[in-house]
Amino acid sequence: MKLLIIAPEQNPVPPPVGGSVENCIFQISKQISNRHQVTIVSLQRKGLPKKTKMGHVTILRVRGGSKKTYLSHVMKKVKGGHFDLIQIDNRPSFVRVVRRAFPTTPISVFLHSVTFVTSPMTTRRQAAIDLREADLIIGNSGSLKRTLQHMFPQHKKKIKYVHLGVDLTQFHPGKQISQGRFRVLFAGRLIPRKGIPVLMKAIHIARKTAPAVHLTVAGGTHHAAYKKHLKKLASSLRLPVTFIGNVSRSRMPAFYRSGNCFVCPSQKLEAFGLVNVEAMASGLPVIASHNGGIPEIVKHESNGLLVKSYRHPEAFAKHIVYLAKHPEVVRRLGKQARKDVETHFSWKKTAKNLMQIYQSAI
Structure with missing residues (x-):
């Protein structure tokens, strides 16, 4: 499968600090790259190359700005490409623009919270309109899935969930040093x-x-x-x-x-x-x-x-x-x-x- 992942405009992939959404994108891509080709488009930041290739994962970085400006740079970067599925992380407002450019490609919106489908980021009505163009909506927990189904009953059948993970070799127990505390x-x-x-x-x-x-x-x-x-x-x-x-x-x-x-x-x-x-x-x-x-x-x-x-x-x-x-x-x-x-x-x-x-x- 050729998968395109569009990251939010706030942090680069991989993120040096914070950026849990961008970290999720990076970690999942590494795991699936042995069987699939993954293209990630994310924010350009000083000190990072415009293009990074790691096996079957390609990270393209574009200039930021407002959500609209960033998305414009993203679409210019992927114009003319062929993908089997497009994943948009945490930005349902991007869906309609992406759909116009890729009218027949399945689109998934991976939501990590309800932040970008609720006030003050948007209205529930507008979020429902944005999500109409998506083929799948992925949450990161059963709780989020149920919340989204309650909020958007018209999209209930296309809402799924997967739990997130952790790097088990990087995060592991160590010797506890209490020093009396x-x-x-x-x-x-x-x-x-x-x-x-x-x-x-x-x-x-x-x-x-x-x-x-x-x-x-x-x-x-x-x-x-x-x-x-x-x-x-x-x-x-x-x-x-x-x-x-x-x-x-x-x-x-x-x-x-x-x-x-x-x-x-x-x-x-x-x-x-x-x-x-x-x-x-x-x-x-x-x-x-x-x-x-x-x-x-x-x-x-x-x-x-x-x-x-x-x-x-x-x-x-x-x-x-x-x-x-x-x-x-x-x-x-x-x-x-x-x-x-x-x-x-x-x-x-x-x-x-x-x-x-x-x-x-x-």
């Missing part, structure tokens, strides 16, 4: 929906009975005022928290191995939660909001702990204290977490499931 980790964008204030308040409560608990936060933000707000909150709570900023993808495995547990306190729908899978692959127990697709990954008291009252810091604090005081539970949950990821969440499995859907469509 119980290190709680968070990784993600510093935005309100991620629930960092809830986590910080939970750490404050937990330290009253488990003073060894410390917090490390990895991630950046485009909103300096929000990061300032978080640091002010940490100061007012007298928290031992370290903000380490954006961490490159190559350094993320070591980041996970530096902790004793990982907390994902998402306050709004979390379609999948790739950071949870990466932490679990690294042998960490995960404490996470019972929210969206997270329960498809984290199984309560088997490979991690789920928090139903995830708006309340006390609920997270209870689980953090429990793990801090029971190292044998940390080891048991972490061991099972790694085993479950090996079974269910490899990129190889993601790619296999996705291509089965595509081959059926063709």
Whole structure:
């Protein structure tokens, strides 16, 4: 199969920092390239070549700008090409332009969240119109599939899902070095929906009975005022928290191995939660909001702990204290977490499931 993947306009493929969508594109493409030809079009960034060829994967990079400008550059780059299927990641608004250029080619929209089919990015009515031209809509969890089917009942039959994966050789357990501390980790964008204030308040409560608990936060933000707000909150709570900023993808495995547990306190729908899978692959127990697709990954008291009252810091604090005081539970949950990821969440499995859907469509 000759597959064209159109990445969003925000980050290059592969992304040096962050860019979970672009990372998914890169990892899936690597897995399917032994049997299929893959062309990826993504953002050009200084220091990266305009064209990268890796076996049967070709990455073409074009100039960015607005979504409309970027898409124009993409279409000029692929004009006249022949593809068996076109995948558009996270940009349903691109579909109609792509359809005009490729009227008979099956088009799949791979959605990683509901962000680009809801306000303020678009209206539900406009999203439904954009998705009308797609042959397939792929979500990254059963939860996202059900949400999309509820939102767009007219497209129900063409909505499928595949779970995402993790590089099992890159992300693996390491020797825990506690140095008398119980290190709680968070990784993600510093935005309100991620629930960092809830986590910080939970750490404050937990330290009253488990003073060894410390917090490390990895991630950046485009909103300096929000990061300032978080640091002010940490100061007012007298928290031992370290903000380490954006961490490159190559350094993320070591980041996970530096902790004793990982907390994902998402306050709004979390379609999948790739950071949870990466932490679990690294042998960490995960404490996470019972929210969206997270329960498809984290199984309560088997490979991690789920928090139903995830708006309340006390609920997270209870689980953090429990793990801090029971190292044998940390080891048991972490061991099972790694085993479950090996079974269910490899990129190889993601790619296999996705291509089965595509081959059926063709």
